[in-house]
Amino acid sequence: MRLLKTLTLATAAASLALVSLHAQARDFRLGLITPPQHLWSTEAEAFAESLHERSGGEHSVSVFPGQQLGNEAQMVQQLQTGALDMAFLTIAEISNRIPDFGALYAPYLVDGVDHAAALLRSDTAAELLELMPAEVGLVGLGYGMVGMRQVLSRSPIESLDDFRGKRLRITPFEPIRDFYTATGAAPAPMPLLEVYDALANGQVDAIDMDFDSILILKFHEQANHLLISNHMMFPMVGVVSGRVWRELSSEDRELIETTMAEHLENVLSGFQAMDAAQEAEIRELDIRITEADADFFREAIVEWEATWGEKAPRLEALREEAERLRQ
Template sequence: MTFLSKLLATLAASIASATMLLASAATAHELRLGLITPPNHIWTKAAEDFGADLAEATDGAHTVTVFPAQQLGSEAEMMQQLQTGALDMAFLTVAEVSNRVPDFGAFYAPYLANDIGHAGRILQSDLAARMLEDLPAKAGVVGIGYGMAGLRQIVSKGEVQTAADLKGKKLRITPFKPILDFYNLLGAAPTPMPLPAVYDALANGQVNAIDMDAELIWKLKYFEQADTVIVSNHMMFPMVGLVSAKVWKDMSEEDRATITELMKKRLDECIATYIVKDQEWLDEVRGTDTAFIDVGPEFFGDVPAEWDKIWSEQSGVLGEMRDAAAASAE
């Protein structure tokens, strides 16, 4: 082989190698995942574990950087970023999804779930999976699967014996319509507020009570600023793993399948964790000096039925959701 031939062969090999590298770079993704929960929260840990799984499964071709604690904005802002493709992924409350797709408000029907295990079965039902299919067209996102937090409880300053004791109280809620309607019907003064502001607001009297799950009542020590914890288990609090539809359409079928498998695995583990841990956290709070009362649907009087009347007109699947929940009850 002449010198010129060798040179041409070397150049050809270099061009081929560079082409392969460029192709690889073009298909690699540095993905960003946002959520509102603090770094030590189970949702955040699930997101981080998913990122590690994806990097391992793709030999580092796809990585995920997790942004907890509203670093990328509120859930409404993150949803907008997902819709435009500015954000790749998010773990958002189903509450935020229901602001755009009202059918999802059915998950918040009062006493839909009998207990935390039942809540998990509802989220893993065929109906719940079918509802995700509407998200690309209606919300510009792809729904991978569901996670959840624990069932909702009420933490209050002052003694509470009946629902009448909550009337007029400024009660912190997650800002979405299903829970707003519930507390308006109860006669409280529901006050939307982001999670990072809750402890100080309860401490300084900006709010008199909060709607919260057992994990954060314990981990963020909300019980320290309360006189009564009302163990009501009155609502589920689902989460959904989302991918931007704009980002999704540019992914290969192989990447979509890998992301779906790995994210769904971590979301399912999230549900399983809450089924085990929710009661443990409540037991931890019960071990403090805070007063407890355990209540059922009768505590809220006609409010659950009135809520159903309102939401049967807004969510076309509420009746079907109640039927699916009844079918999965034990």
């Protein structure tokens, strides 16, 4: 009888555990702005597959690329209410809400994609993520990026004076707006998927862009002058809604955090691996290339730092870490 009772209790406990596990099963929704063929989007899909497998099929992730759920500002609002579970967001959108993140866009903070990836893997960068729960109600689980920023234009840009009056497409956030305003350009915020047509019809004269997007979205078909400047990195952050995070068990939190971190690392290493080949491919195109360094932008950098040195107090710590990583 005792054995039977023990077996009965064990069976009940197992059944209860199974019901509990099933009750926690979720189909998460993950939004991002990049098109399906972009590395952010393909790694989001890979994250979905990994999480489904590692949760024993209990959890799934539906990925919505290409702004299907709205622009980043709209997705942040959805994340804050819990209507959206997860996202891969540009740090640009976060910096609009937490100015300290604007420090990551300091002109010539890093020398290239390898240096950028090393800084984003550092403890100094990780400390910024700790600001997110209290400031914006999101949990940041790690960084990704795209390549360094360049300027593709319909007419030559060979000096800082050539920026004056140019309508230049930017991602809508303050640090990059302030940088291009300091060059004399007229920054024009615009969604990524509208850029090709805007170049084609003359709505914009130039765009701030990375090698990868120039090639994938064929922007070079509509603008044949490229300023290779590598003047800023462009980080991304993987986030979970704070409201959703609070509902998860500690086991699910750990599973999501480690799995997403793995795929964000794939984004970092992926752009490191692609950068040189993409630059070589671009140099083979029928476009005119000019190269620039920090001295080219000297006046604009002085003006930018006068503003953002005060807005983003953690800039100095990031500079010190970036310098340490150069050695």
